[in-house]
Amino acid sequence: MIFIDACNRKQTPYTPIWMMRQAGRYLSEYREVRLKAGSFLDLCKNTELASKVTLQPIDILDCDAAILFSDILVVPLEMGMKLNFVKNEGPKFETCIRSEKDFSILQNNIGSKLSYVYDTISVIRSKLSKQKALIGFCGAPWTLATYMVEGEGSKTYANCKKMLYTNPKLLHNILQSVSNELKSYLESQIKAGVDSVMLFDSWAGALEPSSYFEFGFNYIIDISKYIKSKFPNIPIIVFPKGVGGYLHKFVDIKAYFDVFGVDWETSMAYAKEVLGDKYVLQGNLEPMRLYNENSMINGIDEIVSIMGKKEGHIFNLGHGMLPDLPRENAIKLVQLVKEKTKR
Numbered sequence: 001m002i003f004i005d006a007c008n009r010k011q012t013p014y015t016p017i018w019m020m021r022q023a024g025r026y027l028s029e030y031r032e033v034r035l036k037a038g039s040f041l042d043l044c045k046n047t048e049l050a051s052k053v054t055l056q057p058i059d060i061l062d063c064d065a066a067i068l069f070s071d072i073l074v075v076p077l078e079m080g081m082k083l084n085f086v087k088n089e090g091p092k093f094e095t096c097i098r099s100e101k102d103f104s105i106l107q108n109n110i111g112s113k114l115s116y117v118y119d120t121i122s123v124i125r126s127k128l129s130k131q132k133a134l135i136g137f138c139g140a141p142w143t144l145a146t147y148m149v150e151g152e153g154s155k156t157y158a159n160c161k162k163m164l165y166t167n168p169k170l171l172h173n174i175l176q177s178v179s180n181e182l183k184s185y186l187e188s189q190i191k192a193g194v195d196s197v198m199l200f201d202s203w204a205g206a207l208e209p210s211s212y213f214e215f216g217f218n219y220i221i222d223i224s225k226y227i228k229s230k231f232p233n234i235p236i237i238v239f240p241k242g243v244g245g246y247l248h249k250f251v252d253i254k255a256y257f258d259v260f261g262v263d264w265e266t267s268m269a270y271a272k273e274v275l276g277d278k279y280v281l282q283g284n285l286e287p288m289r290l291y292n293e294n295s296m297i298n299g300i301d302e303i304v305s306i307m308g309k310k311e312g313h314i315f316n317l318g319h320g321m322l323p324d325l326p327r328e329n330a331i332k333l334v335q336l337v338k339e340k341t342k343r
């Protein structure tokens with residue numbers, strides 16, 4: 001598998017590519033299945049349909065890895081927080097965790113309640129070509145905690161950050177309890193057949209560096225250490241979005257992951273200089289460049305000229321693709337990256 005070879009810094013015939021949110025609303029095939037499934041969560045829980053939409057971008061775009069179709073929020077959902085996806089507003093929990101009493105309602109050892117995810121993984125793996133990797137994932141504890149404390153998406157993360165400074169013990173308790181669930185969740189995903197796992201810390205950039213290490217990245221290290229000790233051959237990808245201002249702080253840590261996801265706000269040249277020897281880098285085309293072919297080509301050329309046609313790089317966007325993206329442009333991106341990085 002080209003993608004797994006690249007994670008292990010082995011030579012590949014070209015730089016492998018996949019895209020965050022590659023299965024989604026910009027594909028009419030996805031919208032059709034989504035309609036059939038009912039709600040977004042119904043789709044996540046429907047093994048047959050979730051495996052179908054996971055495979056769509058492989059057939060349509062020919063990317064080198066499929067990412068499991070699910071959502072990071074199924075973990076707090078199964079810990080007992082009722083969840084709805086409200087059209088045009090995003091996810092909303094019916095309750096939120098703001099006190100010790102709220103925290104006490106969260107359930108532990110929820111692994112078996114997520115069996116629909118593991119079933120989907122085995123179906124996908126049985127249908128996916130052996131050349132293509134399947135990526136499993138979870139949200140990182142900090143990003144999940146922002147949703148659990150706020151009850152929904154947020155611009156300021158005010159409640160969660162207030163908790164961090166006024167009741168850090170409670171926040172650590174939440175983070176620890178989520179981390180425990182994530183360890184066995186990822187473990188079960190690997191046993192079900194994923195070839196690699198990725199931890200999404202989408203809201204890492206909400207914190208100052210010292211707080212991020214204490215409340216965010218330390219939990220990622222702890223989870224990856226656990227997974228590496230049990231599955232040394234499964235590459236781990238981390239994506240702490242918004243930490244480009246202090247990449248040097250990620251050099252001198254004992255890391256248990258293989259690939260560092262670079263967001264679009266960070267210059268790839270800077271990421272390569274600081275982190276390129278230590279981690280394989282994944283990223284980081286600004287997703288908005290896909291709306292104009294020239295902008296897209298210039299963006300690809302810049303990244304390829306920095307990362308070179310050699311090992312140490314996995315091509316991706318610097319964050320997820322948007323629902324109104326013309327699919328032809330996504331198809332073109334995959335073609336161009338393969339052509340332009342051919343060894």
Ligand code: CP3
Nearest residue numbers: 020021022023024040067068069070071072090200202320
């Ligand atoms: O293709 C893939 O990348 C795999 C599937 C995937 C989804 N969500 C599907 C999805 C993955 C890996 C995620 C992760 C996720 N979910 C993150 C971390 C990555 C990131 O984008 O930062 C976060 C923060 C979430 C939480 C979440 N889920 C939000 C904020 C939303 C609403 C977004 C929106 O644009 O409406 C979702 C819903 C969601 N997750 C959709 C998809 C395809 C859209 C739902 C729909 O079809 O109506």
